[in-house]
Amino acid sequence: MKIAFFSTKSYDRYFFERYNASFNHTLCFYEAQLNPDTAPLAEGFDAVCVFVNDQLTRATLSILSRKGVRLVALRCAGFNNIDLAAARETGIRVVRVPAYSPHAIAEHAVALALTLNRKTHKAYNRVRENNFSLEKLIGFDLWQKTVGVIGTGQIGAAFCAIMLGFGCRVIAYDSFPSPKLADRGVEYTSLDTLFQRSDILSLHCPLTPDTRHLINKESFSRMKKGVMLINTSRGAVIDTKDAIDALKTGQLGYLGMDVYEQEENLFFRDLSESIIEDDIIARLMSFPNVLVTAHQGFFTNEAFEQIATITLQNISTVEKGADCGNEVPYQPNPSL
Ligand code: NAD
Numbered sequence: 615m616k617i618a619f620f621s622t623k624s625y626d627r628y629f630f631e632r633y634n635a636s637f638n639h640t641l642c643f644y645e646a647q648l649n650p651d652t653a654p655l656a657e658g659f660d661a662v663c664v665f666v667n668d669q670l671t672r673a674t675l676s677i678l679s680r681k682g683v684r685l686v687a688l689r690c691a692g693f694n695n696i697d698l699a700a701a702r703e704t705g706i707r708v709v710r711v712p713a714y715s716p717h718a719i720a721e722h723a724v725a726l727a728l729t730l731n732r733k734t735h736k737a738y739n740r741v742r743e744n745n746f747s748l749e750k751l752i753g754f755d756l757w758q759k760t761v762g763v764i765g766t767g768q769i770g771a772a773f774c775a776i777m778l779g780f781g782c783r784v785i786a787y788d789s790f791p792s793p794k795l796a797d798r799g800v801e802y803t804s805l806d807t808l809f810q811r812s813d814i815l816s817l818h819c820p821l822t823p824d825t826r827h828l829i830n831k832e833s834f835s836r837m838k839k840g841v842m843l844i845n846t847s848r849g850a851v852i853d854t855k856d857a858i859d860a861l862k863t864g865q866l867g868y869l870g871m872d873v874y875e876q877e878e879n880l881f882f883r884d885l886s887e888s889i890i891e892d893d894i895i896a897r898l899m900s901f902p903n904v905l906v907t908a909h910q911g912f913f914t915n916e917a918f919e920q921i922a923t924i925t926l927q928n929i930s931t932v933e934k935g936a937d938c939g940n941e942v943p944y945q946p947n948p949s950l
Contacts, residue, residue, distance in 0.1 A: 615933050616640045617687070618659040620648035620668050623882065625918065626689075630663075633922040637930055647878070653677035661685035661929055666692060666909065667878035672700035679704035685932055689925045690912070692848060693942050694821045702944040709928040709940050713768050714920035719872075719911035720772035723816050723846045726870030730842060730905050731756070757781040762812030764828070765819030765847065766792050766800065773816055774800050785811060788819075809836040814844065821848035829853065834860040840867030846911045849875040854894055861901050869904045872911045881908040 619626060622643040634641055642659070646652040648668035656662050656678055664670065664686060675697060678686075686701065688710040701708050729735050732753040740747070761777045763770050763786040774784050774795055784800045791802040803811070815837070819825050829843065830853040843866060845852055854875050860866035874881070876892055890896055898904050912921070924940070931938035 615660040615685070615929055616658065617642070617661045617663050617929065618656045618683075619643045619663045620646060620652065620655075621665045621882065625913075626665075629918045629922040630926070633919070633926055637926040639926060639929060648674060650674050650677060654681065656683050657681040659683060660933075661687055663687045663689055663925060663929075664695075666690050666695060667881065668695060669878075670696040670701070672697050675700045675704050675706055679706055685709065685929065687925050687929050688942075689921050692820060694848060696942070698942065698944050707932060708942040709925075709932060709938055710942055711921050711924045711928070712940055714912070714924060715914060715917035716768035716772045718914040718917040719769045719846050720776060720818075722872060722907070722911035723769075723773055723818075723844050723870075724776050726844050726846070726872065726905055726907065727756075727814055727816070727842060730868040730870050730903065735905070756814075758783065759813040760785060760811050762786070762808040762815045763800075764788070764805070764808065764815070764817050766795055767818065769846070770816075770818030771795055773818060774798070782814075806836060809833055810838070812841060813838060814842040816844040817847040817851050819847055819851065821850055825851050827851070827853040827856075829857070831856040831859065834865050837865065839865055841865075842868035842870070844870040846872040849873040849877055854898070858894070858897055861898075861904065867903060869898070869901070871898075871905070872907045873909055874898075874906065877909060 617639050619641060622645055627643050630641055644655055648662060648664050650673040653674045654677060662678060662683055670686060684706060686706055686708045691710060691712055693708065693710055696708055733751045737751055757780060759782050761782045761784050763774055763784060766774060766786045766788045771792060774786065777784050778799055785803050785808055786800050787803060787805045787808045796802060828851050834856060857866060857869060861869060874895060879892060880895060899906055928938045928940050
């Protein structure tokens with residue numbers, strides 16, 4: 615197929631060109647984000663390949679359809695950025711990569727928690743300036759702490775396994791509890807109990823109408839004072855303004871976030887010489903106990919190899935008229 619890639623970086627081109635050798639699709643890489651203004655670039659292509667912050671709105675999909683595009687291949691797991699009803703109406707099929715090294719994201723969530731706790735980012739800078747003082751670097755043992763996990767699918771399960779290895783008590787909330795995890799020692803509880811008991815809370819659920827702003831003023835008030843919150847799922851699961859208020863009072867003791875509600879205007883770009891107009895992220899980054907990474911949980915060699923291979927396989931299978939098993943079923947858009 616002829617495929618137009620949007621929101622691409624050097625690493626997308628590197629991995630996709632490398633793995634396309636065995637698929638022989640025609641690939642064209644655009645740096646532009648896909649939205650109604652850039653959708654005309656897809657003219658003459660059979661498929662578009664998109665990422666988390668591309669805007670597959672009704673307007674974009676209708677332009678893509680008029681330009682002859684028949685397939686949207688997501689090179690990610692989440693599909694909250696697609697208007698699935700509009701895709702159905704325009705006859706555009708949607709495929710995704712439901713699982714690619716859940717360990718990559720789970721390990722990144724752990725990295726955020728360890729960094730916030732032991733302040734290795736600050737220690738690194740200090741010793742480079744010959745400051746060997748330990749003042750204000752004190753952390754806490756993870757052993758025997760209670761870790762709450764919301765969403766125990768692929769990534770949440772990998773995260774639970776790591777935290778059990780640290781000797782933590784792991785409690786979890788999911789509408790579909792996993793008997794395997796329960797056997798390994800994960801205790802499923804109500805959301806309320808999870809909020810009350812967790813020393814560290816890690817989010818691994820998708821963004822849906824149920825989970826949008828699941829973490830808000832009211833839920834912060836039910837948590838332990840000084841709780842650590844880690845979010846590698848989707849930004850809008852947390853009400854960011856409420857998180858800032860909770861940080862100001864100390865109710866929220868640490869915040870590690872790999873995803874952010876308004877990330878599409880910031881993440882994956884070098885804005886080091888620009889004025890950041892988003893005052894919320896600017897305020898967040900002013901806190902000493904907040905650590906932001908720019909949606910890099912998935913960014914390992916192993917995960918990228920799988921993303922490229924599965925995406926190209928999905929496209930080849932659809933081209934042959936077969937079922938790739940990774941088609942996103944048409945249903946009302948879960949995140950709108
Ligand atoms: P998954 O589908 O395997 O697991 C999601 C789990 O969440 C399921 O067990 C589901 O039952 C549960 N869930 C759904 N609604 C819930 C609710 N209201 N409350 C509690 N649990 C609920 O998905 P996954 O592969 O583990 O990925 C989880 C999320 O991680 C994705 O949806 C995506 O948003 C995010 N993600 C982030 C990155 C990154 O780089 N930071 C990469 C991949 C995925």
